[in-house]
Amino acid sequence: MRIYISAPAMWFKRSAICLASESTMVGPGTRGSTVLEGRDIAYSYPGATKPVFADINLFTKVDEFIAVVGPTGTGKSTLLRVLAQLIPQAAGKVFLDGVEVTRPSPKISLVHQSIATFPWMTALDNVKLVLAGTGMDEQEAVALCKKMLSVVGLQGFEGYYPKEMSGGMRQRVAIARALAASPEVLLLDEPFVHLDELTANEIRKEVYDLVFNPATTLKSAVLVSHNLHEVVQLADRVYIMNSSPAIIVDIVKIDLPRPRTERDSGFLDCVDELYKGLNLKTAKS
Ligand SMILES: Nc1ncnc2c1ncn2[C@@H]1O[C@H](COP(=O)(O)OP(=O)(O)OP(=O)(O)O)[C@@H](O)[C@H]1O
Numbered sequence: 706m707r708i709y710i711s712a713p714a715m716w717f718k719r720s721a722i723c724l725a726s727e728s729t730m731v732g733p734g735t736r737g738s739t740v741l742e743g744r745d746i747a748y749s750y751p752g753a754t755k756p757v758f759a760d761i762n763l764f765t766k767v768d769e770f771i772a773v774v775g776p777t778g779t780g781k782s783t784l785l786r787v788l789a790q791l792i793p794q795a796a797g798k799v800f801l802d803g804v805e806v807t808r809p810s811p812k813i814s815l816v817h818q819s820i821a822t823f824p825w826m827t828a829l830d831n832v833k834l835v836l837a838g839t840g841m842d843e844q845e846a847v848a849l850c851k852k853m854l855s856v857v858g859l860q861g862f863e864g865y866y867p868k869e870m871s872g873g874m875r876q877r878v879a880i881a882r883a884l885a886a887s888p889e890v891l892l893l894d895e896p897f898v899h900l901d902e903l904t905a906n907e908i909r910k911e912v913y914d915l916v917f918n919p920a921t922t923l924k925s926a927v928l929v930s931h932n933l934h935e936v937v938q939l940a941d942r943v944y945i946m947n948s949s950p951a952i953i954v955d956i957v958k959i960d961l962p963r964p965r966t967e968r969d970s971g972f973l974d975c976v977d978e979l980y981k982g983l984n985l986k987t988a989k990s
């Protein structure tokens with residue numbers, strides 16, 4: 706397995722709270738148990754002259770929230786679709802709890818970048834969809850879906866149709882649907898982008914609490930986001946994708962106490978570190 710670490714110069718410049726992850730340097734299996742792992746994965750769209758990405762190594766541990774950032778078009782959404790096995794990789798393998806995954810699994814739930822709700826179904830039925838074929842008792846299914854709708858702040862809107870809801874509300878229905886599947890891993894593709902900051906903050910907190918709540922099946926989450934403040938608020942480790950074909954160019958560990966706010970000491974340093982990793986202007990300059 707190829708290991709990507711920062712260039713030595715970058716390494717020494719890092720602050721104590723924003724470090725290249727120790728587990729990154731040695732790979733998965735050294736600390737806690739690995740939940741989701743993409744090993745040496747590559748993907749090419751049919752007919753494309755070169756892969757979207759290649760040699761991608763990424764993993765999540767139990768109770769770990771990771772993020773993937775990178776310029777638009779680098780292949781972040783494609784990577785999540787491969788991790789969910791909605792599309793087959795051209796090379797490499799995907800593992801869940803150490804077992805190779807070769808087809809979509811209810812244990813890996815993806816919230817798509819584009820809002821995916823069915824217009825002819827109510828919010829409740831849109832969420833319930835994910836339980837079709839599971840054999841779950843109707844009453845139990847309704848109770849679970851209502852609970853997940855309330856987690857995303859949509860209590861009382863169960864009977865609304867997508868056309869009666871805002872984009873943000875529809876996005877929350879999609880998050881509730883992903884949660885109702887009781888996944889082990891939640892893959893979140895820019896899930897808060899249509900929400901106002903207050904609502905986004907509430908849902909980020911709820912999702913984060915679900916990952917770390919031992920009463921839920923959720924063990925880890927992978928967030929794709931262009932919002933670096935959101936990334937620093939949520940992630941334990943951040944994979945930075947860049948180049949073409951895209952590779953992981955850096956991995957930044959965010960070691961700040963939780964819950965985190967922008968006012969915390971070190972928060973903006975971590976945001977800066979990510980900007981640097983992306984080769985963008987830093988937030989402070
Ligand atoms: N269905 C498709 N067929 C062919 N090429 C595609 C398809 N979907 C995406 N691509 C190409 O693959 C590359 C990666 O796309 P992807 O959507 O994964 O990027 P992204 O990093 O998620 O971008 P963004 O940040 O804008 O969401 C882009 O160059 C895009 O044009």
Ligand SMILES: [Mg+2]
Pocket residue numbers: 781782783818894
């Ligand atoms: Mg995308």
